[in-house]
Amino acid sequence: MKLIFEKSRSLRSGVSLPDSDVPNVNSIPESLLRDKSPELPEVSELDTVRHYTNLSRMNFGVDTNFYPLGSCTMKYNPKVHEDIAGLDGFNSLHPLLPQLRGGGALTQGALAVIYETEKFLCNLLGFDAFTMQPLAGAHGELTGVMLIAAYHKSKKQSQRKVMLIPDSAHGTNPASAAMAGFIPMEIPTDENCNTDINTLKKYLNDNLAGIMLTSPNTLGIFDEHTQQICSLVHDAGGLAYCDGANLNALIGKLKPAELGFDIMHINLHKTFATPHGGGGPGSGPVGVSEELIPFLPVSRVIKRSDGTYCLEYDHPESIGYTAPFYGNFSIILRAYAYLLTLGIDGLKNVSENAVLNANYIRESLKTFYTPATDRVCMHECVFSPTSQMLKNGIHALDIAKALIDKGIHPPTIYFPLITKEAIMIEPTETESLETLDVFIDAMKEIAENALNCPEMIKNAPESTKVCRPDETQAARHPDIVFTQ
Amino acid sequence: MSYIANTGEDRDLMLDKIGIDSIEHLWNATGVPEGNTDFASLSSGLSEYEVYTKLKKLSLQNSVELINFLGAGYYDHIIPAVVSAITSRSEFYTAYTPYQPEASQGTLQAIYEYQTAICRLTGMEVANASMYDGGTALFEAMMMAIRITGKRKAVISEAVSPIYREIIKCYSTNLDIELHEIPAGNLDSNHQNLIDIAGNDTACILVQYPNVFGSIEDWGNTVEQIHKKNTLAVCSVYPQALSILKTPAAMGFDIVTGEGQSLGLPLNFGGPYLGFMATEKKLMRKMPGRIVGRTTEKNGGDAFVLTLQAREQHIRRARAMSNICSNENLCALAAIVYLSSVGKQGMVRVGELCASKAVFAKNQILQIEGIEEVEENIPFFNEFVVSLPMDASEFVGKMINKGYAAGFPLGRYYKNRKKQLLIAVTEKRTKEEIKGLANSMEAVLK
Numbered sequence: 001m002k003l004i005f006e007k008s009r010s011l012r013s014g015v016s017l018p019d020s021d022v023p024n025v026n027s028i029p030e031s032l033l034r035d036k037s038p039e040l041p042e043v044s045e046l047d048t049v050r051h052y053t054n055l056s057r058m059n060f061g062v063d064t065n066f067y068p069l070g071s072c073t074m075k076y077n078p079k080v081h082e083d084i085a086g087l088d089g090f091n092s093l094h095p096l097l098p099q100l101r102g103g104g105a106l107t108q109g110a111l112a113v114i115y116e117t118e119k120f121l122c123n124l125l126g127f128d129a130f131t132m133q134p135l136a137g138a139h140g141e142l143t144g145v146m147l148i149a150a151y152h153k154s155k156k157q158s159q160r161k162v163m164l165i166p167d168s169a170h171g172t173n174p175a176s177a178a179m180a181g182f183i184p185m186e187i188p189t190d191e192n193c194n195t196d197i198n199t200l201k202k203y204l205n206d207n208l209a210g211i212m213l214t215s216p217n218t219l220g221i222f223d224e225h226t227q228q229i230c231s232l233v234h235d236a237g238g239l240a241y242c243d244g245a246n247l248n249a250l251i252g253k254l255k256p257a258e259l260g261f262d263i264m265h266i267n268l269h270k271t272f273a274t275p276h277g278g279g280g281p282g283s284g285p286v287g288v289s290e291e292l293i294p295f296l297p298v299s300r301v302i303k304r305s306d307g308t309y310c311l312e313y314d315h316p317e318s319i320g321y322t323a324p325f326y327g328n329f330s331i332i333l334r335a336y337a338y339l340l341t342l343g344i345d346g347l348k349n350v351s352e353n354a355v356l357n358a359n360y361i362r363e364s365l366k367t368f369y370t371p372a373t374d375r376v377c378m379h380e381c382v383f384s385p386t387s388q389m390l391k392n393g394i395h396a397l398d399i400a401k402a403l404i405d406k407g408i409h410p411p412t413i414y415f416p417l418i419t420k421e422a423i424m425i426e427p428t429e430t431e432s433l434e435t436l437d438v439f440i441d442a443m444k445e446i447a448e449n450a451l452n453c454p455e456m457i458k459n460a461p462e463s464t465k466v467c468r469p470d471e472t473q474a475a476r477h478p479d480i481v482f483t484q
Numbered sequence: 485m486s487y488i489a490n491t492g493e494d495r496d497l498m499l500d501k502i503g504i505d506s507i508e509h510l511w512n513a514t515g516v517p518e519g520n521t522d523f524a525s526l527s528s529g530l531s532e533y534e535v536y537t538k539l540k541k542l543s544l545q546n547s548v549e550l551i552n553f554l555g556a557g558y559y560d561h562i563i564p565a566v567v568s569a570i571t572s573r574s575e576f577y578t579a580y581t582p583y584q585p586e587a588s589q590g591t592l593q594a595i596y597e598y599q600t601a602i603c604r605l606t607g608m609e610v611a612n613a614s615m616y617d618g619g620t621a622l623f624e625a626m627m628m629a630i631r632i633t634g635k636r637k638a639v640i641s642e643a644v645s646p647i648y649r650e651i652i653k654c655y656s657t658n659l660d661i662e663l664h665e666i667p668a669g670n671l672d673s674n675h676q677n678l679i680d681i682a683g684n685d686t687a688c689i690l691v692q693y694p695n696v697f698g699s700i701e702d703w704g705n706t707v708e709q710i711h712k713k714n715t716l717a718v719c720s721v722y723p724q725a726l727s728i729l730k731t732p733a734a735m736g737f738d739i740v741t742g743e744g745q746s747l748g749l750p751l752n753f754g755g756p757y758l759g760f761m762a763t764e765k766k767l768m769r770k771m772p773g774r775i776v777g778r779t780t781e782k783n784g785g786d787a788f789v790l791t792l793q794a795r796e797q798h799i800r801r802a803r804a805m806s807n808i809c810s811n812e813n814l815c816a817l818a819a820i821v822y823l824s825s826v827g828k829q830g831m832v833r834v835g836e837l838c839a840s841k842a843v844f845a846k847n848q849i850l851q852i853e854g855i856e857e858v859e860e861n862i863p864f865f866n867e868f869v870v871s872l873p874m875d876a877s878e879f880v881g882k883m884i885n886k887g888y889a890a891g892f893p894l895g896r897y898y899k900n901r902k903k904q905l906l907i908a909v910t911e912k913r914t915k916e917e918i919k920g921l922a923n924s925m926e927a928v929l930k
Contacts, residue, residue: 363502
């Protein structure tokens with residue numbers, strides 16, 4: 001499709017702005033003005049609407065297609081959340097308004113949302129406090145590991161630089177650890193999909209800062225050593241951090257803090273049904289145990305004894321400001337609506353059905369693809385192509401592309417890195433049995449083609465406007481901006 | 485309500501297939517230990533209508549009826565209806581990161597167009613797919629300069645938003661970075677001091693345009709001198725102002741970042757917002773964040789993909805350019821729809837309206853007895869500082885009673901500016917509202 005810039009016609013206009021009611025005089029000398037107006041599109045309102053509506057139709061979303069993308073929790077995003085986020089009383093609220101009258105008197109409704117979400121999460125997950133500031137999952141990770149750094153510094157243990165990270169972790173874990181000044185050390189996963197305790201034990205000394213564990217791990221498996229790992233790390237003076245990317249498997253069934261985790265980030269855009277937006281905005285609140293509360297980012301929302309809410313800044317040991325204000329407020333608001341709607345009973349159903357759906361897929365496909373493990377999975381299951389498929393030249397990528405022709409968004413592929421040719425499937429709890437069966441049948445048919453007529457799959461997808469873009473060319477000769 | 489489709493019968497069928505007789509036994513087989521899960525304090529679920537009503541009530545406890553002259557980096561601009569019409573297309577907002585290009589051409593092309601528009605606004609050659617916000621983008625730009633130069637000192641002007649500076653300080657804590665803050669002049673960035681403190685050991689200077697006081701400064705000469713020290717010049721900009729102002733590229737900046745909230749995003753009590761980043765082509769591979777590129781597909785047509793991914797955390801892990809994974813994709817989409825809808829003419833028009841209304845407001849306000857200019861003849865876009873005959877924090881409190889969010893009292897971040905008030909005027913404000921502001925200010929000061 002042509003770019004919006006290519007649809008531009010000189011002097012065509014797509015907006016109606018008010019006439020000026022003041023003299024057309026400004027204070028800016030000629031030398032500080034642009035010599036040419038910015039070359040933005042000149043299109044009608046209809047042009048804009050049709051262009052972007054047509055672009056939207058080239059996307060798969062949860063509302064249009066089954067989207068079993070592993071570790072991304074592509075569950076249904078309730079529509080009432082969008083109505084609530086669109087309320088003028090929330091979305092036109094200036095973030096500095098609390099500073100115009102003591103303690104947030106002008107924004108009581110918004111502060112209540114932040115405070116009550118934090119309290120709900122504390123009770124649900126077992127932590128003593130949450131910061132709602134982090135703007136995404138990786139941002140929550142960074143905040144979390146910065147809290148670990150501040151904690152060790154306060155104990156005059158700044159030599160604790162080693163951060164243990166299992167080899168199954170998301171790439172953001174080591175990257176976040178590095179940005180907080182830590183040295184990430186990789187711990188292998190054993191044959192039962194658990195963290196290798198013997199390797200871990202080698203690092204239990206005065207240089208250990210902590211461990212970052214994803215729970216359940218990225219194979220969709222609950223690490224049977226979780227509690228043991230947390231206590232080993234604690235005994236060595238380190239802290240245990242939980243990456244909550246996969247929290248959908250546990251909510252309402254278990255409080256992660258009770259496993260021994262001191263810190264955990266969660267993704268509101270995964271577990272708590274806020275939209276992914278095509279890659280953001282997300283929200284990555286961080287929960288902590290009591291001893292880490294002094295280090296949390298400022299500001300903090302508190303509830304006074306008279307029931308009003310206010311912002312507090314006076315926390316001398318705080319790591320400071322990790323975001324400009326109070327987090328991605330309208331995302332927090334959607335998550336709060338979700339928590340209120342489900343309540344504790346609804347939340348318990350979430351994890352049970354997410355686990356049931358994933359195991360149904362695992363069981364249905366285990367003779368057609370190679371499962372990463374025989375263990376009962378949690379919210380997601382991981383497969384690889386069979387060795388015969390690989391001999392036929394069919395890879396995880398080909399299977400993914402073939403699914404697109406079946407109207408299904410592909411699972412996550414080539415991750416986790418510890419499984420060769422991984423295909424990581426997370427159906428979520430909001431999908432029906434019929435949808436799962438359609439997916440299972442599609443996967444079976446693809447498996448059959450992969451064995452008997454692999455050429456059919458190598459050319460997939462055929463139903464979309466583009467097929468297998470040349471990524472090597474894109475990286476070698478980058479064209480990332482349109483020039484006329 | 486859990487939005488779950490499975491019926492009891494479905495569950496039985498599925499358990500049957502799995503070969504386990506109950507959900508409880510399935511759960512036990514996962515190996516998750518039994519916990520003491522006392523959730524007694526958590527509420528039961530509510531219906532959709534109850535949740536909506538509860539939150540609607542809370543929304544009414546926020547003072548959004550105030551006439552808004554509050555800015556300080558976050559502005560109340562007109563947002564054409566087209567923007568939410570497009571961002572509420574669920575093909576956009578319920579999609580994930582476009583890792584599968586065939587199923588995400590819509591997102592990918594829109595972001596390529598967004599990158600192009602950011603370059604056209606800033607005058608720079610390349611842009612990324614967006615970052616969290618203006619403050620984190622400026623931090624990422626500093627880290628990029630550190631990677632490029634191999635030097636670990638950075639010099640930042642105090643005329644950069646204090647909100648951004650706090651974020652940068654927070655992130656720098658554990659990174660062995662020497663950060664120098666240069667006190668601002670009256671309403672300017674104290675260029676000579678910046679040049680003097682930035683030595684050959686300095687990775688970059690970080691400045692803001694227009695600066696936090698709203699002043700527009702010519703950076704051309706300063707950037708030239710900074711470059712002589714093999715130091716990079718990084719600038720955080722207000723994109724709406726670039727509708728009419730000389731571009732940061734024309735002044736020689738190497739990396740340009742900014743807060744994109746003014747490009748079609750509601751204020752939303754602090755987020756989600758939109759950080760953008762643009763630079764020169766030769767520095768492209770050192771830029772953090774996602775990038776969309778155009779290439780060709782199997783049948784020879786154009787296609788868009790995420791590209792240059794070898795810079796990113798999912799490939800490079802601990803050695804990545806940044807830990808950032810998301811972009812603020814839906815916000816970037818809002819920005820490109822806004823920029824297309826307002827267009828070349830409209831953008832200039834918005835800029836002119838802002839600039840002339842701000843002049844009008846300043847003139848009205850300076851006529852009030854006791855209110856003084858902080859510095860004469862300093863050009864500004866849509867925000868300016870005046871000095872009051874009283875504490876500005878106390879003053880804005882009194883203005884609330886009159887129905888105005890009159891501006892931002894600078895004393896909160898600058899101890900020597902207790903009486904200074906920063907006032908923003910956008911194209912939304914009418915002559916009547918501006919006169920009403922001035923009249924109320926006069927009444928409060930009497």
